[in-house]
Amino acid sequence: MPRLSIHRLSMAHPGDVSALAALIGDGTLPARQIRAVIGKTEGNGGLNDFTRGYFTQSLLHLLADATDEAPEDLAGRIPCVLSGGTEGVLSPHYMVFAVDPAEDGPEGLAMGTAFGPPVAPEDVGNDAQIMRVAAAVRAAMADAGIAGPGDVALVQVKSPAGGPGLLLRSVAGGAMGAALALGDVPAVAAREDALLTALDLFSPRVSASAGVEVTRDEVVVFGRAAGWCGGLRIAVRPMADALDLAAIQAAFRAAGLEAKPDVPPAQRPRIRAVLAKGEPDRRHRIRGQRHTMLGDIDIDAQRHLRGALGAVIASVAGDGRIFVSGGAAHQGPPGGGLVAVIAEEA
Amino acid sequence: MPRLSIHRLSMAHPGDVSALAALIGDGTLPARQIRAVIGKTEGNGGLNDFTRGYFTQSLLHLLADATDEAPEDLAGRIPCVLSGGTEGVLSPHYMVFAVDPAEDGPEGLAMGTAFGPPVAPEDVGNDAQIMRVAAAVRAAMADAGIAGPGDVALVQVKSPAGGPGLLLRSVAGGAMGAALALGDVPAVAAREDALLTALDLFSPRVSASAGVEVTRDEVVVFGRAAGWCGGLRIAVRPMADALDLAAIQAAFRAAGLEAKPDVPPAQRPRIRAVLAKGEPDRRHRIRGQRHTMLGDIDIDAQRHLRGALGAVIASVAGDGRIFVSGGAAHQGPPGGGLVAVIAEEA
Amino acid sequence: MPRLSIHRLSMAHPGDVSALAALIGDGTLPARQIRAVIGKTEGNGGLNDFTRGYFTQSLLHLLADATDEAPEDLAGRIPCVLSGGTEGVLSPHYMVFAVDPAEDGPEGLAMGTAFGPPVAPEDVGNDAQIMRVAAAVRAAMADAGIAGPGDVALVQVKSPAGGPGLLLRSVAGGAMGAALALGDVPAVAAREDALLTALDLFSPRVSASAGVEVTRDEVVVFGRAAGWCGGLRIAVRPMADALDLAAIQAAFRAAGLEAKPDVPPAQRPRIRAVLAKGEPDRRHRIRGQRHTMLGDIDIDAQRHLRGALGAVIASVAGDGRIFVSGGAAHQGPPGGGLVAVIAEEA
Amino acid sequence: MPRLSIHRLSMAHPGDVSALAALIGDGTLPARQIRAVIGKTEGNGGLNDFTRGYFTQSLLHLLADATDEAPEDLAGRIPCVLSGGTEGVLSPHYMVFAVDPAEDGPEGLAMGTAFGPPVAPEDVGNDAQIMRVAAAVRAAMADAGIAGPGDVALVQVKSPAGGPGLLLRSVAGGAMGAALALGDVPAVAAREDALLTALDLFSPRVSASAGVEVTRDEVVVFGRAAGWCGGLRIAVRPMADALDLAAIQAAFRAAGLEAKPDVPPAQRPRIRAVLAKGEPDRRHRIRGQRHTMLGDIDIDAQRHLRGALGAVIASVAGDGRIFVSGGAAHQGPPGGGLVAVIAEEA
Structure with missing residues (x-):
């Protein structure tokens, strides 16, 4: 509809x-x-x-x-x-x-939203957050009319930052909660002791963030659902690392755009949203070469990462309006992340 | 030889x-x-x-x-x-x-070097620097046995930083001096009043930098010359802006490597050097979208630029060992720059 | 009144x-x-x-x-x-x-305010700004009922930041305009070509700043005037440099507080306002020793200065709520600045 | 001697x-x-x-x-x-x-040094480091001929940084080791689980730091000992917080200098060394007012602290050559630190 x-x-x-x-x-x-x-x-x-x-x-x-x-x-x-x-x-x-709501279609890109309950500052990065976010994701799916996890393309989560030192932990908890709801991480593994440590547990279709300005978990879900109008296409791809140019091009192509190497100027207005998550590789190396993001006192590691990954994606999009966010634990492969593209159909 | x-x-x-x-x-x-x-x-x-x-x-x-x-x-x-x-x-x-020097070849990639005289701190960013660097470039060409400007592929210049506030001006003066020696900017235009202002005056094959740790202009020239052994190929391409993925791929391809989209793992060991210059676009926009590099008090604009441009190039090279340097005035198009690749032949 | x-x-x-x-x-x-x-x-x-x-x-x-x-x-x-x-x-x-306005007194600390006209982005740091601000200072004095410049204790100016690179110039222009209105700099000298260069031209009772968020010059004037209630005392002192502990103590004492070395806890609630301006010494030295504020790429020089000067003042006040602002050209001696204290009478 | x-x-x-x-x-x-x-x-x-x-x-x-x-x-x-x-x-x-060694005196300021054994990167911030540093402090006391802990005025420790994230822990371990050797923290309490948590355990005469450039614990001890020439005086004082101006003045005075409020110009050449440790208060407040050092992504908290505390001390010394180092856990009261002055006698 x-x-x-x-x-x-x-x-x-x-x-x-x-x-x-x-x-x-x-x-x-x-x-x-x-x-x-x-x-x-x-x-x-x-x-x-x-x-x-x-x-x-x-x-x-x-x-x-x-x-x-x-x-x-x-x-x-x-x-x-x-x-x-x-x-x-x-x-x-x-x-x-x-x-x-007045328009009508057989099936198309659906969106649903949900909010969790108010959160105490200390109540992030733990099992309670994982459960809260999982419930919110299910509520957002219901809101969109998405039938099941298999039809979900992308979940965007934002959680409260918690107290000092908890920001990245809150991001991880939000990601794990969504991964749990989608069945991308089994319930037995989606636990607080896995946060920021068991990095092989991840969903390749969850983008999470955290901030001091929100007091509740907020969820937006995108996917296919009956009754929605067509015309928009979404594609999400995991990235193996911050240099994964092939995965980025693949996401744009799967969304119906050319990328040879970049989206041609005539197609760029069809880009509606580009979202990505990435992470400074914690092994201090990318493809065997040392990077210096994690030991820099002058520039935050996430700022380094956003600048680098964002530029690679922007070079394909031909446009700097990329939502790229650091802190990608449990959102794509360790040291990598994911990229999502929403485009109008031609 | x-x-x-x-x-x-x-x-x-x-x-x-x-x-x-x-x-x-x-x-x-x-x-x-x-x-x-x-x-x-x-x-x-x-x-x-x-x-x-x-x-x-x-x-x-x-x-x-x-x-x-x-x-x-x-x-x-x-x-x-x-x-x-x-x-x-x-x-x-x-x-x-x-x-x-003991080896011998018919023609190949040649390299020559030269040093200018000691420089007083205030004597950068002016006509004297332009003339000094031009002379040093000619000396480096002679050192390499390069017959003329047409055979030069790339000039790398490093000049003293000068006093506070002169760093970027010294970079520009070094670039202009080399551009003058190569004939890429005519003598009548290669003057101190053009530095950092007449940005349409540039050489697409000069990479310049400056630093407090050198006290003389230092020049390295690469190009074709008789007597040198073969086996190495160099390619240099101008970049229109910091997102010019096509130009970057073209440079790798011209150096004899595939780039579809990145250099395949098996070819990466053949990469011997990747050098690039870039610049935060002074119009505060890239392809029509506002960037924030130039107004950021927390991160220097050149650090922003290197992180972004370096990542785009590294995503093609498949390797983070990219020499990328900011301050690209007169080294490639305004808001853009240039990229050079040296690779072993297959 | x-x-x-x-x-x-x-x-x-x-x-x-x-x-x-x-x-x-x-x-x-x-x-x-x-x-x-x-x-x-x-x-x-x-x-x-x-x-x-x-x-x-x-x-x-x-x-x-x-x-x-x-x-x-x-x-x-x-x-x-x-x-x-x-x-x-x-x-x-x-x-x-x-x-x-309903209260009544014979004479006391008076305050007046005034706004200038809207300012075009390029119209800061020039003679027009100096004249605009001088007029606004006179208007604010009139608003307060302050009889003449001799009764003014402190002028606070805020001007539009102007375009990129103009921020400190706008601060200087605002300071010069106020200094002109107070007669602390003669009209023949209070000109745009003196801004940021003739640093020996200054008022020891002007605090100026600039920001992107204002579009007009804003002025607040403090001084003695008839009809105002008593009970508040203001003291302003020039500082010779960022280490001028004696001047800082003198300001607190002149405002009626002890400072031996700091304001005793029992008197601290009487502090109503502490305002200061300071400047990284442009000669790169303080009392003969090299400082590194002006050459630091990682931390802005004004952030260095505020942290240092603010701490010295706070150590006397016994309280971190100090309004300290960098960019003190023409507001106190070169390399120094000024400090103002407003306190309730005992 | x-x-x-x-x-x-x-x-x-x-x-x-x-x-x-x-x-x-x-x-x-x-x-x-x-x-x-x-x-x-x-x-x-x-x-x-x-x-x-x-x-x-x-x-x-x-x-x-x-x-x-x-x-x-x-x-x-x-x-x-x-x-x-x-x-x-x-x-x-x-x-x-x-x-x-050729000179001779009845008793005076003595100095001794000692090195610990090579340290594996992971072997910092634990009981082994505490024991190693305590032994090194005793060795340095013996080297100086200092009779017992009561004669020690100041211990300076530098330990290896350890791996990423361990820097402040290594500082704490070095401090605790020295505090143990001096008897300022009892052996039963000087344990690794107290590091960075039991901040009420401290020595008011230990200054510790850590860095990537050292591979062994290094210790310098100052104190009174027989046989050393006179002529130098040392004074060390704990600081309650970063605004403790009175403690700083007291240290200068105990070292034989006036401080009213600052050391007079004629006495400044007698200052031989000023060393201090300080710490951003972890309760996010100083004297009841919120500070922002610990939540700043742009400037490291220790840089904030050094700039502030260093300025307060320099304003008393009248000289910016202050050795001030952050990371003061177990070196003076929580949120405070210590300051040491060595001066020539008049």
Whole structure:
């Protein structure tokens, strides 16, 4: 029945939601159809990155004005998954996912969302988080009308950061919870003692992040479901490491775009979303050569990783608006990660 | 007559020259045949990057022990071009260029070196530097026996950093001097008032850098010349911007390697050197999308650029040992740069 | 007639105005009496520091709710001078300056504010800015009822950042404009070609800053005026360099506090505001010893300076809530700056 | 019998030992009398700070030339304790401690040194390190002829960094080992499970650090002993927090200098060494106010701390040549640290 649409918008600074305001203002996008926002702001991506909170506050004020709902209520029903850090060629942007319930189709790309309950600061990175997120993923699947895990293409999770030192652990817990819900990691293994250690346990279709600006687990699920309109195609591929150019090209091709080596200019407007997760290889080596990301006091390792992986993906997309997020434990192979592309069909 | 050989070596830290010591120690590489060293150390690449000086001191002590020449004398005849900053997937390494004069060939890849006179701190980024570097390039061509500018494939320049605030200006002056010697920029235009402003004046075959650890302009020239042995192929390509994946693949292919999309594992050992220059686009945009490299107080813009461009090139090479250096004014198109590949023939 | 009151409030993050909300909510501070806010947020203090904008947005929403004025109107009448960067021991905080017009006194600490006209991005750091700011200072003096420059204790200026590379120049222009209005720099000398070069031209009672989040020059003036209530004392002292402990102690003492060596715990609650400006000495030396602030690629020089100077002041205050801001050209002696203390009388 | 002398020397960059070369060259300081070097280089102070290794290499080459001993042998008998990071007003410098055995005195400031055995990378931060360091401290006391722990004024320890993530743990282990030897922490408590957790266990006269460039524990002990010449006075004081101005002044005064508030210019040349340890308060607060050092992704917490604490001490010394080192667990009170001053008697 419904139709999913995705608007990919640029921002001039983390408080700039003028592009969305224009779309709402001219009637292109009814504010009440907005169901999720995923974006990349230009902070450092760490615990003291407040660009995510700033963008969220700006977005909620805009939507509150447009819908007459309170900002708190909107925050409680619209997942806003922001990743800080636009290192290198990356460009600050946000993707607005809207659903028009009045339209009708036989089967197509579906999206569902769900929120978990409020979380105490210490209650991340543990079994409780894994269970909470798994339940939220199932709820988001139900929301989308996705029949089963086999029809899920991608799960995006955002969890509270927890206290100092817990950020990456919260990311891992969110990923493990989603992997559990999808059956990509068996229940017996999806436990807190595996977080950040048993890196061979992963889902190749989960993208997780964490931040101080959220207080509940937020989940967005994409997949195939009956009743949704066609026109959008999603493809997700695991990457073996941060240099996996072949996997990146394969994802773009599977989404219906050429990539020889990059997406031709004429096809680039069809790109609706590119999302990726990656990780500085903990063995301190990539293909046998030493990297220095993990021992650098001056630049956070995740900033190094985003700048590098984001550039490789952007060189294929021909566009710097890539959502790339570090901390990829349990989201694709160790030292690697995954890349997802959503494109309009030709 | 001579044969050029290139050893690409890893380092565990900026004072680690043990890989070269082993090659000298077991007789693989006679120390007296070493003519130039180009490398990438893991500092920040800026004025307060002392990893270059540390490596240079370590190298000179090793070579002094092996040749019985004084370190100062070695520093005066062996260009040591180091670029700091192995952001992202880049791996610290150095390439040792050696020439065996006893061998003989009809025509092949030639290398020549030259040094300019000592430079006063304020005497960079001006017409004097341009003239000095141009003369040094001509001397290096003569040293290599390269007949004319048309036979030059690549010029690598390193100039003194000058005082605070002059680093990028010194890079530009070195590039312009080499461009003048090659005829890629006409003499009437290759003037100090064009430095860092007339960015459409460039050579697509000059790679320049600057550092506090050198006190004279140092030049290495590569090209075709009679009398040199064959077996090595060099290819250089301009890049339109930091996402120019096609140009990068073209450089690898022109050097005799496949790149579909990356160099196959079996061919990777044939890669002898990959060198690149790039630049954060000063228009604050890449292909129409805003980048944030130039306004970031936390990470230097050149570090952003090296991490991004280096990763794109490494994803094609399948190897993080890429010499990528920021500050590409007058070295390739504005906002872009150039990439050079030297490979053994199959 | 009026009474100035100052509330010094902590924030948990740059979007946290809950302490002010509580004061307004319980009737302690009528929102309509708020006339200026000066604060320190925990960003990097540079062009890409969005914590200032985030705090300002949060503040304006709070005040809009409390006053029923539009945020834009509030922004146009309440100067909000924020400095990013709480390096070292510094603590994020904001000072709310309120004026109760119903109270009455013979003479006391007066405050006035003024705004300049909207500024084009390129129109900073020039004669136009100097004239604009001088006019705004005079308007703020009139607003306070301050009879003449001799009664002014301190001027706080905030100007638009201008385009990339203009931030420090805008700070200097704001300082020079205020120095002109106070007669501390003669009109013939207060010209754009003196900015950042003729550092011996300065006012020892001007604190200037700049930021991307303001579009007009904003001025707050403090001084003695008839009709204001007593009870607050202000003292301002120039500092010869970043180590000028004696000057700092002198400022606290002149404001009526002991400092032997620090303010005793019992007197600390009487501190209402501490503001300081400082500058990494451009001669690369402090008292003959080399400092490394200006050549550091990893940490911005102003962050170094704020962390150091802020700690010295905080060690006297016994409290990390110090408003310390870098870029002190024309605000105190070269390489030094100034420090201002406002305290309640015992 | 012997006489201790201390030369405090500046460096222009981390490879600059020219000031020491001059002292040796003109006969002021016989190279064979050099017994220890403690210094501050301008790196980032973390795992990837190679300025310490660069300085050490430069120093050892100089001393090898001057003594005809091999660099390895010198490194095995002369502790070289370097701390990276000259944030803020701090100035790169090194203190050369020399002992002239031919001189004679009744009692005075004594110095002794000792080295532990080679350490495997994983063997830090555990009971083995604590025992090793305690033994080395006792050996250094014996070397100095110090009768017992009561006569020890200050112990300086440097331990290997261990693998990634172990740096601060190695610092803690070194501190605990020295505290054990001095009897400041009882043997039953000086155990590996107390490291970095039982912060109330500390010695107020131990300064510990760690670095990748050393492979053995190195210890320098200062104290009173018979037979040494007089003329130098040492004072050590614990600091309650990073703002403890009174404790800092007390240390200078106990060393025989005025501090009202700072050391008068005429007395400053008598300062021979200032050493301090400090720590970002792990409770995220200093005197009740939130600090942001521990959550900053852009600047390492120890860099924040050194810049702040170093400035407070330098403001009393009137000189930026302060050896201040972060990671003060078990070296003074939690959240505080200690400061030591050595001065010539008037």
